Amino acid sequence: MTTRIFGEPIRRREDPRLVTGRGRYLDDLGRDAVAAAFVRSPYAHAQVTDIDVTDALDVDGVLAVYTHDDLTGRVAERLPVLIPHPALTHPRTGYCLAGDEVKHVGEPVVMVVARDRYAAEDACERIRVTYRQLPAVVGIGTARDAGRLVHEDVPGNVAAHLVQGFGDARAAIEAAPHRLELNLEIERSACTPLEGRGVYARWDADDLSLHVWSSTQTSTSLRMALAAKLELPVDRVEVTAPDVGGGFGVKIVHPWPEEVLVPWAAIRLGRPVKWTEDRREHFVSSAHERGQLQTVRVGFDDEGRILGLDVEILHDNGAYTPYGIIVPIITSTQLLGPYKPGAYRVEFHSLYTNTLIVTPYRGAGRPQGCFAMERTMDAVAARLGLDRTVVRERNLIRSEEMPYDFGLTFQDGRPLRYDSGDFPESLAKLKRLIGWDDFPAYRERARAEGRRVGIGLACYVEGTGVGPYEGGHVRVETSGKVVVSTGLTSQGQGHQTVFAQIAAETLGVPIEDVVVTTGDTRRFKYAVGTFASRAAVMSGNAIGLASKKVRDKALRIAAEALEADPRDLEIVDSTVRVRGTPGPGMPLRTVAVLSNPLRYAFDEETKAATQFSVGTTDGPPVAPDDEPGLEATAFYSPTQSTFANGMHAAIVETDPETADIRVLRYCVVHDCGTLINPRIVEGQIHGGVAQGIGGALYERMAYDDSGQLLNASFMDFLMPYVTEVPERIETDHLETPSPLNPLGIKGAGEAGVIPVSALIASAVEDAEGFPVTRMPISPSDLFHLRERFAEGETGPFRQAEKEDPR
Secondary structure, rough: OOOOOOOOOOOOOOHHHHHOOOOOEEEHHHOOEEEEEEOOOOOOEEEEEEEEHHHHOOOEEEEEEEEEEHHHHHHHHHOOOOOOOOOOOOOOOOOOOOOOOEEEOOEEEEEEEEOHHHHHHHHHHHHHEEEEOOOOOHHHHHHOOOOOOOOOOOOEEEEEEEEEEEEEEEEHHOOOOOOEEEEEEOEEEOOOOOOOOOOEEEEOOOOEEEEEEEEEOHHHHHHHHHHHHHOOOOHHHEEEEEEEOOOOHHHHHHOHHHHHHHHHHHHHOOEEEEEEOHHHHHHEEEEEEEHHHHHHHEEOOOOOOEEEEEEEEEEEEOOOOOOOOOOHHHHHHHHHOEEEOOOOOEEEEOOOOOOOOOOOOOOHHHHHHHHHHHHHHHHHHHHOOOOHHHHHHHOOOOOHOOOEEEEEEEEOOEEEOOOOOHHHHHHHHHHHHHHHHHHHHHHHHHHHHHOOOOEEEEEEEEOOOOOOOOEEEEEEOOOEEEEEOOOOOOOOOOHHHHHHHHHHHOOOOHHHHHEEEEEOOOOOOOOOOOOOOOOOHHHHHHHHHHHHHHHHHHHHHHHHHHOOOOOHEEEEEEEEOOOOOOOHHHEEEHHHHHHHEEEEOOHHHHHHHHHOOOOOOOOOOOOOOOOOOOEEEEOOOOOOOOOEEEEEEEEEEEEEOOOOOEEEEEEEEOOEEEOOOOHHHHHHHHHHHHHHHHHHHHOOOOOOOOOOOOOOOOOOOOOOOHHHOOOOOOEEEEOOOOOOOOOOEOOOHHHHHHHHEEEOOHHHHHHHHHOOOOOOHHHHHHHHHHHHOOOOHHHHHHHHEEEOOO
């Protein structure tokens, strides 16, 4: 019998190749390509008054120098707004090369192409750009005050304004027995994947075709964008994503200026051109995320039940809005987590600043929303003197209330309607896993040793598997191998394993016989991309549907050859056989041969499919409703997102003298529906937790008032090492299958990072006894907080919150 594959913790099949140095990343390609480099703005806001490239043209090896004036056709136009929205009333995007004005440090101004990167960089240094500096808008407060503008035609620096809600939240708060107000802040951070962006292009002048390789999260969408920008027929453009060394959201943006300019230059020069981003460029010219100011007003009863919740969010979207306002939309809707307040109102303003653009970063607005909601839950518990888990449990949506519709609109334009979950059971599991009820005794023992410890928890719900669609193609070769193709890209998620598990389980073949290809438009033309924890839900279900089509066809063809009823057949170990009859059966590779009626025989096996060996004279060799080959394509398009959920808890220790914060234990309970591969899900969670700890304790983008990024290198931008991440992340799973898709799965890619800032804030606050309202928190931050709040000032009083005096 074929060993069960779906749901098993199979090791990642792609890892041996990658960890032994056999990966092929963007910069490993195009050894014969000429190199591009860019002159970027050193100012956050300035007019470009003159560009002198004379000296650059004298550098040996320089092939071309381009400014905005050299751009032609649609390449000279502004880059697209990828996701328009009615609330985005003032969208603005930049040019591939800046024209008269630059809006942030790092904006590209001049492109140089030379025989190698050394010559290109030398030429860039000789280009003299004259600027007239303009006042910069830096920081959410400055943007809100609107004393100066990023874009002269955008009043108040407001790109977008949106209000959503249900019930009358303000009236409910006013009438509530208890009221609090919290002022919260999440600072800027960034994806910083191991591999930066990069693009390599080859133009074939003979057949007028373009092949582009890009370190992207969406090869098919980039293909469409390039065809539009370069004014080429889309069937003459192919895009391949090679091995991608991390994405985390920054590479879902497309087309980047460099992704347009490199192939444009390749066409003009008739030579392959390549550009790879260096680390400094990534810091100042890719994208950031996270920065928000939040004001939360909450009304609640004596039991801690939330009667009304009113949240105002100021979101920093940077200088441009190429990816729309997806991040603040997600914050405003996913903020609710697993809870059901009596009434809810949320309002956000998305503001322009003279800083780098803000686009989704792993979590994509959810960490900010989770921070707001979980800080509120802790504040309510403290005010009433209740256990934090008790307040949460009293506000949870119950499993019998599923599906639960909030009456809000999610980021995909579809309802914010939770499909499944058992939040009370998740909370009970988490309490057992962390030993919540035993912690007071542990705290007393630590206190007796002169140690300061705290415990915290945070809960979240994550919308996953957003549409509109993904597809899959499955083909059984005459060798018996199974080839699976899908259009979305891979950046370390384990797609070659989980997609193979789905196909192998459905087709009854060993997983070793399945080959998976992703992110290559030559193999699969139509797809959306890898983001928003959607790959398993979308492509997984599409591959499952395509595999079922292939299985049904295989059984039908074999039934004709074996003179059996297809319903009596099964596929086991790559062999079609009659159920319950341990006979030889028919190998699946033979079925693949028979599926393609042939006129010519190429070997002994293909003789079986020739015209004098198979078929009848009663009808055509290929039926009108059939196609040659044992293969099928299927697409999966959902009616709405699926909603995964999880709860995290941690115990931290804060050093009384140095204010160092150390995570002692970290526990996770996660529900992403039916598990395809528990090992890969846990790997995703562990990686997310590590990234979340970085965001909670270390990573922040520090701008000065002139818009200069002060820590644009790994010397200054802190990241956690393995010594800062818990050695063991204790994980438990709850499986509540989604009723929305055939496999019952929900996404898991972003789950680990979402609640970490809220959780660490909760635990540090518990250890120290004073409120934590801003993240990330460093030892220096904690030291200064201690100065503000006297040692031992504990209890329900919080200066960061205000209670109605009545």
